[in-house]
Amino acid sequence: MKKIFIALFASIIIATxxxxxxxxxxxxxxxxxxxxxxxxxxxxxxxxxxxxxPGDSFSDELVVENGTSYEHDIYFKIxxxxxxxxxxxxxxxxxxxxxxxxxxxLYDGKAKGKDYSSKGVDLTDAVFIKRFAAHESVTMRVDTHxxxxxxxxxxxxxxxxxxxxxxxxxxxxxxxxxxxxxDDFSPWYFVIFGAxxxxxxxxxxxxxxxxxxxxxx
Amino acid sequence: xxxxxxxxxxxALVAVGLVGATIAYFTSEVTLDNVFTTATYKTKTxxxxxxxxxxxxxxxTPKTVVTENEGTIxxxxxxxxxxxxxxxxxxxxxxxxxxxxTTINFANIGTGTNQWTKVxxxxxxxxxxxAKGSSTDSxxxxxxxxxxxxxxxxxxxxxxxxxxxxxxYTKTCTTGIDxxxxxxxxxxxxxxxxxxxxxxxxxxGAPTSICPxx
Numbered sequence: 001m002k003k004i005f006i007a008l009f010a011s012i013i014i015a016t017x018x019x020x021x022x023x024x025x026x027x028x029x030x031x032x033x034x035x036x037x038x039x040x041x042x043x044x045x046x047x048x049x050x051x052x053x054p055g056d057s058f059s060d061e062l063v064v065e066n067g068t069s070y071e072h073d074i075y076f077k078i079x080x081x082x083x084x085x086x087x088x089x090x091x092x093x094x095x096x097x098x099x100x101x102x103x104x105x106l107y108d109g110k111a112k113g114k115d116y117s118s119k120g121v122d123l124t125d126a127v128f129i130k131r132f133a134a135h136e137s138v139t140m141r142v143d144t145h146x147x148x149x150x151x152x153x154x155x156x157x158x159x160x161x162x163x164x165x166x167x168x169x170x171x172x173x174x175x176x177x178x179x180x181x182x183d184d185f186s187p188w189y190f191v192i193f194g195a196x197x198x199x200x201x202x203x204x205x206x207x208x209x210x211x212x213x214x215x216x217x
Numbered sequence: 218x219x220x221x222x223x224x225x226x227x228x229a230l231v232a233v234g235l236v237g238a239t240i241a242y243f244t245s246e247v248t249l250d251n252v253f254t255t256a257t258y259k260t261k262t263x264x265x266x267x268x269x270x271x272x273x274x275x276x277x278t279p280k281t282v283v284t285e286n287e288g289t290i291x292x293x294x295x296x297x298x299x300x301x302x303x304x305x306x307x308x309x310x311x312x313x314x315x316x317x318x319t320t321i322n323f324a325n326i327g328t329g330t331n332q333w334t335k336v337x338x339x340x341x342x343x344x345x346x347x348a349k350g351s352s353t354d355s356x357x358x359x360x361x362x363x364x365x366x367x368x369x370x371x372x373x374x375x376x377x378x379x380x381x382x383x384x385x386y387t388k389t390c391t392t393g394i395d396x397x398x399x400x401x402x403x404x405x406x407x408x409x410x411x412x413x414x415x416x417x418x419x420x421x422g423a424p425t426s427i428c429p430x431x
Contacts, residue, residue, distance in 0.1 A: 028245075034245035037247045037249055045249065045251070047251040052256060053415075095253060152255075153256075153257070153259075161250075162248050164247070165248075
């Protein structure tokens, strides 16, 4: 009897499939130290909630990972799509959103990114997620809830928001946030070009002053 | 005097360098798109009915009511009905007086998926209406006609103007139902719909086969 039980138990263990859950991941790549997104949905999408009805709740997870051997600061910002209609913008007021980083509440507000709670986190301005140690990762859980009070039920609305993740060029919060518009263009070029220009202006001014002084002589 | 040239140029370079150092840049950025789409909750009820102007006893008037789902989420449907007679003075007639005057001819009543079940005062359609475009996005009708019963007692009253054979003579006769006269019958059907997954909350007392409790 004992043998039968063991055999049966073993067969159950073998027959139980194990599925590794694929997750969306924002990661800093070791090779070029740039931030990328690995979507398990399609394209560059993260939260896609279709056919929402008032009262619906959703939960999405995103892994944010520093895949490099160095420390990196990562920032996060929400932007509304400019193509959203007025009613689509209103719809976002009816979608409550809570964001947790490793279980700790980062944001409690609307999907628009404006926090209406006492925490006062405004995601429409870039916020510091954390300084990531080498190869450190965190799980970002996003709970959304479509308000039961939404009444525009005969209108088929589509609202888009964009989540931006930024990698800072230096540890610590920068004095000024300047999103990089071209990944291949280093910000130090601005400093170099500026410096060269300033030197050129200084030389020209100096020469003009010198010429005036020479004329007086 | 010539020695001052490199000093001034160096000062300018350092000043620009300091300005650059106060600005930190994001060296890399990635954008994730989020899409929120609402379902459309929309239904349409169509009544097929021609109101008779002179409804005679024994006459059956067709009347059908069909509800369609024009939205993107499943809905469930229920209907209730009420009858009303008004007399020739447009006054309500007591319901007990006319109960037997008419017969509502129901259709599709039963337990089949395309039928209606009566529970309490409501007729529930036995299945959900799928989203628009599906072959199951509409109901059948639960009523097909109304008959003014043949045995309703009627009486005729006539008025005469003039004298027969002398000039203009008219005789106008009106057939009325006893107790009502030339009345008006109104059958009101109220159709309600609700999104299927909220049915149990919205409709207490609904059969669990249609509105399962979670």
